[in-house]
Amino acid sequence: MKNYGVLSLCLSFILSANLVWGSAAYFIPTEVGTSAGSVRLGNIEGFSDTSSSTLENPAGLYRLNKFSANLFSTTFMEEINYQNFSVAARLPVGVLGFGYMSAGVDGIPNTGSNGSDASTKSFYVLNTFSYQNRLFKVAYEFSQNENLHLGFSGTYYSTTLGTVSGSGFNADAGIEIESGPLVFSIAAKNIIPSLKVNYSDTTSANYSQSEELFLETFYGAKYKLDEFTFYGQIDIQNSNKKLLKGLAVDYSPSFVPYLHLSLGYKEFVVLQAVKNNITAGLGLSLSGVNFDYAYERSDHILYNNKHYFSVGFSF
Amino acid sequence: MKKALQLWGIRKENSRGGANTLAFLFAVCVAILGFSTPCFSQELSIDQLSFDQVVGNVVGLHDYLQEIDGTDNNLNTTLRNSEEVLIVKSFGFVPLKSDNQNAVTNSLSAGFDGNNSEDVRLIQPPLNYPNPFRQVEGTEIRYSLSGNADIELQIYDMRANLIYKQSYIGSTNGGSEGINYIKFSPDTFTGTSLSAGVYFYFIVTKGRVLGKGKMAVIP
Numbered sequence: 001m002k003n004y005g006v007l008s009l010c011l012s013f014i015l016s017a018n019l020v021w022g023s024a025a026y027f028i029p030t031e032v033g034t035s036a037g038s039v040r041l042g043n044i045e046g047f048s049d050t051s052s053s054t055l056e057n058p059a060g061l062y063r064l065n066k067f068s069a070n071l072f073s074t075t076f077m078e079e080i081n082y083q084n085f086s087v088a089a090r091l092p093v094g095v096l097g098f099g100y101m102s103a104g105v106d107g108i109p110n111t112g113s114n115g116s117d118a119s120t121k122s123f124y125v126l127n128t129f130s131y132q133n134r135l136f137k138v139a140y141e142f143s144q145n146e147n148l149h150l151g152f153s154g155t156y157y158s159t160t161l162g163t164v165s166g167s168g169f170n171a172d173a174g175i176e177i178e179s180g181p182l183v184f185s186i187a188a189k190n191i192i193p194s195l196k197v198n199y200s201d202t203t204s205a206n207y208s209q210s211e212e213l214f215l216e217t218f219y220g221a222k223y224k225l226d227e228f229t230f231y232g233q234i235d236i237q238n239s240n241k242k243l244l245k246g247l248a249v250d251y252s253p254s255f256v257p258y259l260h261l262s263l264g265y266k267e268f269v270v271l272q273a274v275k276n277n278i279t280a281g282l283g284l285s286l287s288g289v290n291f292d293y294a295y296e297r298s299d300h301i302l303y304n305n306k307h308y309f310s311v312g313f314s315f
Numbered sequence: 316m317k318k319a320l321q322l323w324g325i326r327k328e329n330s331r332g333g334a335n336t337l338a339f340l341f342a343v344c345v346a347i348l349g350f351s352t353p354c355f356s357q358e359l360s361i362d363q364l365s366f367d368q369v370v371g372n373v374v375g376l377h378d379y380l381q382e383i384d385g386t387d388n389n390l391n392t393t394l395r396n397s398e399e400v401l402i403v404k405s406f407g408f409v410p411l412k413s414d415n416q417n418a419v420t421n422s423l424s425a426g427f428d429g430n431n432s433e434d435v436r437l438i439q440p441p442l443n444y445p446n447p448f449r450q451v452e453g454t455e456i457r458y459s460l461s462g463n464a465d466i467e468l469q470i471y472d473m474r475a476n477l478i479y480k481q482s483y484i485g486s487t488n489g490g491s492e493g494i495n496y497i498k499f500s501p502d503t504f505t506g507t508s509l510s511a512g513v514y515f516y517f518i519v520t521k522g523r524v525l526g527k528g529k530m531a532v533i534p
Contacts, residue, residue, distance in 0.1 A: 027510035032474055076475040077515060079529070103473060105513045108529045111444040123442040123457050131513045131531060161511060162447055164533045199511070199534050209534035211511060270476040271507045298475045301517060302524055306475065 040281025042264025046185030054097030058151025070312030
């Protein structure tokens with residue numbers, strides 16, 4: 001009875017939080033994916049066996065045995081470097097995880113202008129600056145019983161763009177329910193709508209702006225059937241009021257149980273339009289060491305391939 | 316003044332003993348093809364071209380080149396337009412259906428692109444001012460082209476998603492020789508508020524990237 005009470009409380013909190021809609025969005029680097037393992041599954045989150053659950057659904061940390069660490073990296077357009085690192089350890093009172101992710105761009109020109117007439121004015125480079133977007137997460141998971149698992153995490157956001165910098169805090173909550181071959185995952189990110197990322201400028205005392213940390217909720221399911229595992233997810237993004245679907249299948253042949261081949265379908269939002277993409281990849285799991293690779297196409301004119309790599313170990 | 320010219324359907328009746336000539340012509344054609352491969356790799360925009368027709372009796376490639384060159388320089392043509400590019404559209408040999416089974420027609424189509432975007436380049440790297448900028452205040456991209464060309468401006472976000480694409484016809488602002496300015500107002504991105512971060516713009520002509528730049532949006 002107590003379990004159902006906790007579950008009802010968490011579910012009602014997540015569902016009621018979904019009713020809050022906002023208007024401006026902060027770019028969260030985990031949007032590109034939290035690990036190659038999730039990207040190759042169509043960016044379906046919450047079913048990782050590693051510490052990367054810290055960055056997804058903290059309730060998913062229940063799958064850890066004792067300790068796990070994970071590294072993830074990808075580069076877009078030879079310009080934007082995404083990296084993350086996560087660790088998690090099982091303690092007597094639950095699982096504690098720490099995650100860090102960053103996105104960075106260097107060599108952005110800070111420009112000036114000469115003249116005002118179109119025929120005579122010219123632009124020039126004053127200097128260059130960098131962009132750094134970082135997030136830090138601390139997650140905690142505890143299990144009500146062997147089927148019901150709850151998790152919470154706190155996130156600190158930080159962005160630097162030249163002389164402008166911003167920071168903010170918010171929290172995530174998640175539930176995972178396991179029933180035989182079926183696992184449900186529900187996660188809500190940025191559940192406190194009043195908290196924002198606030199910006200200031202070191203060169204202007206009057207500058208004060210903010211960006212919203214929009215609520216995003218994930219409803220996912222995983223079903224294992226022999227050598228295949230099927231995944232499905234609905235992602236509700238409050239920033240653009242879109243409902244995005246994800247589907248994936250993972251095949252692990254019985255004669256090579258350490259190999260995983262996967263194919264995923266994901267939807268994502270570009271400005272106000274919903275687009276979709278196919279992802280593919282493979283995973284290797286040998287003696288607690290995991291390697292994941294994911295691939296997806298891009299519509300970029302020059303860099304039309306995206307590659308993702310993750311490596312981690314668990315014991 | 317840019318010169319333009321095209322020739323279609325040069326015909327030569329070859330005799331039975333003209334196999335050597337045919338081989339020579341073929342070799343010349345292969346050489347032309349080899350030197351002009353980049354021109355074949357992209358579609359020629361006929362609507363942007365202005366051709367003068369060569370008329371009269373010309374015999375084979377030698378006479379053809381002599382005709383358009385105006386001098387007999389033994390195939391070492393020095394023809395140039397302002398872009399210094401001779402574009403060979405197509406050439407080939409087709410057997411004639413006549414009593415003379417060895418008679419062939421060779422054809423060659425060539426011309427000078429009066430709006431040759433294959434060769435257009437950026438004189439200076441593109442820059443936007445102000446940078447960084449607030450979306451509500453807008454920014455302006457400046458770039459300088461060496462010639463008129465159809466230009467497409469593409470902007471990508473930090474997930475490498477194409478968020479904006481705009482075409483500019485050659486000789487209009489955006490695609491004209493010299494300096495071009497493209498203004499971005501708050502409504503440029505269909506009224507969507509951009510997240511603070513870096514956006515990447517690419518100056519493209521006919522699938523070829525001429526230059527790129529980075530613009531930073533602050534809240």
